[in-house]
Each structure stands twice: as C-alpha cells, then as structure tokens.
Amino acid sequence: MIVAPLFEGINQVFLEVAQALLPLLIFFGVFQVLFLKLPRVYVINLVRGILVAALGMALFLQGVNVAFLPAGRAIGEAVTAYGHLWLLIPFGFLLGFLTTYAEPAVRVLGYQVAESSSGYIKESLIVYTLSIAVAISVALGMARLVYGIPLLYIIIPGYLLVIVLLFFTDRDFVGIAFDSGGVATGPMAVTFLLSLAVGVAAGIEGRNPVTDGFGLIALIALAPILSVLVLGILYRRTRGEEA
C-alpha cells in the first residue's frame, strides 16, 4: 500500500529526465562524429555513465516529489497555523547552519581557500564561517517572510556590498568567492527550504507564494560570496601590500 504513492507520477519523471538529458547527448554525438572521434570503448563507458546518471536523476526527482516537497510545505503551513511565526527565524538559523556544515562541497571549498592563502586561512575557519553566514542568511530570509520585508531592501544592499568588497579583496579569492555561492545552494536547500518558504508564504494572509516565498535561495547564495570576499581582504591585509 506504500508502494503506490511512492511511485506516483513516475512516468512524468522519466519523461522529464529524457527531456533533460537527450539534448546534451545529441550535442555530444554531433561533437564526437565531427571533432572528437574518441575511441569506441571510451564512448561506451561514457554512455554507461550517462545511463547511471539518468537513473539517479529519476530517483532523485521522484524522491523529492514524494518526500521533501510535501514535507516542506506541510511544515511551513503547520508553523503558520500554530501562530508564533518568529520561531521560524531561529529555526532557519539552525537549518542553515546544519545543512552547510554537513555539505561535503563546503569542505572542498575550505581546502581550495586554504591552498590559495598558502595555509594562512585554515580549512576549519572556512567551514565555520560559511556555516554561520548561511545560518544568518536563512534566518534573515525567514524574517523577511514573517515581517513582509520587500526583497529589494535586502538584495540591493547585499549586491552593492559585493561590488564594494570586490575592489578590496585579494585577486586570487575573487573566483573562489563567486564559485562558492553555488556551494551552499545544494539540493537540500533548494528542495526543502524553498518549499518550506513557499508553504509559509501560502499560509500567511497577504503574502504571495511567488513574490514572498521565492528569494531565499538568493540570500543563501550571497552569504558565502560575502564571507570569502571578506576573508580575502583579511588575507591581503596580513600579507601586506606588495603591489
């Protein structure tokens, strides 16, 4: 009896996976015939990898559809029905911290920064800085939702700060900083936190699920960018101006 709801709509998911991957495959096929001309055994291996990826994508999308999206929405709606909306703010902080701290990509980023600063900035410092930065972002995003603060009021100062910091940070940190924006917005943030926010927005009178529910991911992406730019400034200061 649990099997039927678990695979509900799976045909649609398979269709979506095919729509997603076929164009890339055709492009590769054309490239292979015209330019690459890779050996046959190699191509067979690639195709096998793509098939595994397709299966993984189908399982992932289906799992998200039956588990994370409904859970996020239900919890969001339950919290709004319960009253005490401010609880969402510490809850957001906790979720933001835990997801970032557990994210393997954050450790890879920490390693990269440690390398670029020749060990001056420790890997653990990055992991904690990013986790706290993302925690603050998610809390801020929840506060925006609860008190109905327009997204522009947060986004404009945030992006302005990015541009200002850019001119003071160490050159080697620029690329890493912007790349790290993508690190924190992993599949969990996108699926669970976004559907939670949409659920909350749908539950509060006078909030629009699209205008108010969306926007959280942008704040999460901004946190690591700002943090790494600041770390780059600190590094440049201590290293001393050479140029």
Added chain:
Amino acid sequence: MLQEIREEVLEVVRAVFPIILIIVILEVGVLRAAPSDLLLFLLGSGMVVLGIALFLSGVKGGLLPIGDAIGSELPARGSLALVIAGTFFFGLLTIIAEPNIRILAGMLDTASGGGIPSGSLILVIAASVGFIVTVGVLRIIYGFPLAYLFAAGYGIVLLLAPFTPPDLLAVAVDAGGVTTGLLVIPVILALGTGVSSVLAGRSPLTDGFGLVGLAALGPVIGVMLVGVIYP
C-alpha cells in the same frame, strides 16, 4: 563502479542526514504524522540519497569526461567561432539537464498556478548561462581580470532590479542559486579546467575558477531582462 557508488552514498547520507532528522522530529512532534506518511517520507528520502549518489557517479563517469573533452578540444581547434558556438550550446544544454532547474520549474508551477510559464523560464535561464559561460571562457583565453566581469555583472543586476516586476524579481535572484546544482558545478568546472589547461601560461587552479560564479550570475540578469522587457 559499485565501490564508487557506495562511497557516494556515504557522503550524501552525511550531507542530508541533519535535514532528514529535523524533518522526522517535526513530522512526529509537530505534525503528528501518521506512521504511513512517515514511512513514505523515509522511503522517499532513501530514493533521494540513492538518486544523488547514482547521479553523481554517473556524472563522473559520463558527463564530466565529455565536459573535459569538449573543453580541451575547442581551443585546440584554433577557431574562435567554434569556441564561442561550442561553449554556448554546451552551457545551454547542461542547464537543461540540471535536476535543480526541474525542481524550480515544478515549484514555480505550483506556487504561481501556471501564471509564470516555467518551460520558457528554463529556456531563458539556459540561454543566459550559455551566454555568460561563453564570456567566461573568452575571459580565460584573453586573460582579463575576473573582478571587472563580476563588478559589471552585479552592476547590471542592481540597475535592473528596481524595474523588474516583484514576482519575477524573486524568481530571478533565486534562479542563480538554483542553476548551480548537482550537474552544473562539476561539468562547468571541468570545462573551465579543460580550457585553462590547453592554453599555455594559464593555471587551471586560478584561471579555472570563476565560471561557476558566472553561471550563477547569468540567469539573474537574463530573467530580470525578460521581466523588464515584457512586464
């Protein structure tokens, strides 16, 4: 391959465990969910974990080598037009294949009740990423400073933001973070290091960086432009 998948599963479990635990606590404590609902959630979470692990190992075995091969083949041909066309389409098609984008589109359909056409949104996002990643690859080839590119890009975002309709504004800024998902990050990084390593005098470590950040910036500008032009 099996060994690889097993390692991926462990890594994914570590990453998603805190969230799953919190959701279970909330489902039991706050929602008082029925055991069958809880079981459905746990089985669904298992599918997510296994799905991500399979996807990532498939990406490593199939899609990454393609990104690398195309990234090193393009500049080696010595034709600028080919580099531009190749990178543009490769970037565009990678976005179409990104699982995160599918989730964003689905969520948008539910939240807006179909008011914002998600199919065309995917195409806008894909074309913007294709465009900006091409600019990023040209940057690696000609070697102008990354900071100027980002300053200009975020400057454009600041100019467009006040004129973008509010519902598209929220979607636009989120589209950036959503784009850089399970597929895009590794494939775009491979493309960047592929291009950098072919060109003499470019270090794959420092010059390969920045492409993912650009890929996250592109859709913000693209969706905002659409919102400003067609309010």
